[in-house]
Amino acid sequence: MSGKFKKKKEGxxxxxxxxxLPDIVFMLLFFFMVATVMRDTxxxxxxxxxxxxxxxxxxxxxxxxxxxxxxxIERYQKKFGKEPRIQLNDKFATVNDIQAFILSERNARRExxxxxxxxxxxxxxxxxxxxxxxxxxxxxxxxxxxINYATKKGDVEQNRE
Amino acid sequence: MxxxxxxxxxxxxxxxxxxxxxxxFLVTTTMESNYGVSRKLPPPPDPSFKPPPVKERNILExxxxxxxxxxxxxxxxxIKEIKDQVIKHVTNFGKDPNYSESPEKAVVNITHDRxxxxxxxxxxxxEVLRAYNEVRNKAALEKFGKPFDDLTDAQxxxxxxxxxxxxxxxxxxxx
Numbered sequence: 001m002s003g004k005f006k007k008k009k010e011g012x013x014x015x016x017x018x019x020x021l022p023d024i025v026f027m028l029l030f031f032f033m034v035a036t037v038m039r040d041t042x043x044x045x046x047x048x049x050x051x052x053x054x055x056x057x058x059x060x061x062x063x064x065x066x067x068x069x070x071x072x073i074e075r076y077q078k079k080f081g082k083e084p085r086i087q088l089n090d091k092f093a094t095v096n097d098i099q100a101f102i103l104s105e106r107n108a109r110r111e112x113x114x115x116x117x118x119x120x121x122x123x124x125x126x127x128x129x130x131x132x133x134x135x136x137x138x139x140x141x142x143x144x145x146x147i148n149y150a151t152k153k154g155d156v157e158q159n160r161e
Numbered sequence: 162m163x164x165x166x167x168x169x170x171x172x173x174x175x176x177x178x179x180x181x182x183x184x185x186f187l188v189t190t191t192m193e194s195n196y197g198v199s200r201k202l203p204p205p206p207d208p209s210f211k212p213p214p215v216k217e218r219n220i221l222e223x224x225x226x227x228x229x230x231x232x233x234x235x236x237x238x239x240i241k242e243i244k245d246q247v248i249k250h251v252t253n254f255g256k257d258p259n260y261s262e263s264p265e266k267a268v269v270n271i272t273h274d275r276x277x278x279x280x281x282x283x284x285x286x287x288e289v290l291r292a293y294n295e296v297r298n299k300a301a302l303e304k305f306g307k308p309f310d311d312l313t314d315a316q317x318x319x320x321x322x323x324x325x326x327x328x329x330x331x332x333x334x335x336x
Contacts (some may be wrong), residue, residue, distance in 0.1 A: 020171065025179035029186065036190035050280040054290035058195035120197060123279050130275030132282070140205045148197040149283060156240070156287050159280040 005040070037061065045070035045087045050125035051154035053140035058148060061116050065105040067098070069131055084127040085097040095131070098138040108146075125159065184236030185315060200289060200328075219266045220329075221250040225285055234259075240284055247292035251324060264324045266298075272331040286328075293326050300324060 047070040058064055069089040073081040076092075084092045088101045108112050119139055123132060139147060223243065224232040229244070231238050233246050251267045253260035261267035269289055273282055297320050301309040305316055312320070 018176065022175035022179050025176055025183055025227075029179055029183045031188065032183065032186045034193050036186065039189060039191050050283045052198050052283055052287040054198060054287050054294055055196040056199050058197060061195070061272060064195065104201060118199075120195065125278070125280035125283075127279045128275060129273050129277040129282050132279060133275065135200060138203050143203040143205065146199070147202060148195075148199045149286075150197040150285060151287075152194065153196050156284045159284050 015128075031152060033054075041066075041087075041156050042091055043068065043087070044076055044090070045065055045085055045124070046120060047122050047124045048071050048126075049122065049150055049152045051156055051158045052151035053153065053155060054154055055151055056148075058118065058120065060116075062109070063113060064120050064148075065117065065150050066103065066120050066122055067135060069127050069135070071127075076122045084124065086131070095138055098135060099142045102139065102142050102144045117144065118144075118146045118148050118149050146158045192210070198283070198290060200286075203329075215268060215295065216262070216266075219261045221247060221260075221267070221269045223271045223285060225271070225273045225277045225281055229278055229281035231285070240288060240331055243285060243288040244295070248296055251296055265269070268329055269326045270329045270331060274311055276278045280312040289328060290326075293324065296324050297321070 032151055045068050059126070069084055070087075071077075071082055071084055072092070080092055086095065086098070087098060093101070102119065106117065109117065121132065121135065139145070175176070222232075222234055226232070231240065231243075233242060247269055249257075250260045250269070251264050253262075255262045261273070262292060264300070271282075271285060272310075298309045300320050300323055301312055301316070304320070306313055309320060310318065
């Protein structure tokens with residue numbers, strides 16, 4: 001009998017079991033894997049997107065080619081000046097490089113996906129429309145007609161600031 | 162020979178490995194999601210193609226100058242007016258002689274200068290889209306009793322046919 005009701009010899013608090021810690025961390029890991037996307041390119045131009053609320057979400061990342069437009073970030077301002085520039089992939093480019101860029105993007109996709117490709121123009125809110133018009137003109141010439149102006153979701157009133 | 166008992170793998174370092182992976186993903190990925198306003202550009206101009214004549218009343222002219230000031234049909238306007246003007250223009254059905262004859266013929270023309278800022282253009286374009294979305298939503302509610310976004314693709318197509326979105330953009334004059 002005495003064995004059954006033996007008193008615990010050691011007092012104090014028992015150690016917290018850490019056996020479920022891996023599960024918790026894995027859960028976090030999976031959350032981040034699902035909810036985020038890989039950072040693709042180094043931004044060399046500063047892009048603050050304008051706001052709009054009649055937006056659509058672009059789902060298929062593989063169909064999108066990005067064109068960045070904005071003022072070069074400080075590191076590159078000595079070389080490239082403070083005028084808005086175009087960035088394609090990792091490099092600074094001019095309007096005349098756009099067609100070659102679109103053609104190479106097109107060649108990188110499977111044939112059945114090519115008509116569905118979308119060109120996303122990610123331009124800073126303060127650039128002038130001149131450069132955007134030039135880009136659109138070039139896109140028209142290579143028949144890349146589906147475009148998307150990247151915006152942040154929000155009230156347009158915020159564009160005034 | 163005595164059989165050795167199968168030893169259990171120590172899972173104590175599992176958490177460390179998972180943390181390592183977690184931190185890797187935290188650093189290399191971004192939360193950004195792609196939102197934006199879509200637009201389809203007109204195909205490249207064919208030199209032999211002559212645009213069909215469009216009656217003056219069917220065009221709603223929106224002009225943005227280089228100081229981001231706005232003009233609708235030759236008078237100064239504010240951004241808030243765009244939506245109402247576009248809705249009035251599209252759903253006129255020939256009543257007012259200054260607005261369109263029918264929704265299929267209604268054209269919204271946005272003209273901007275090379276110096277117009279991108280945010281002003283996006284703001285205006287967003288307002289025009291808002292007007293069209295509102296008109297289509299109303300039509301969807303009347304016809305199918307559901308908002309436009311909940312319709313099937315065929316139903317959406319039908320509404321789109323009723324109220325096609327014809328937004329033209331004039332090539333800005335050089336300086």
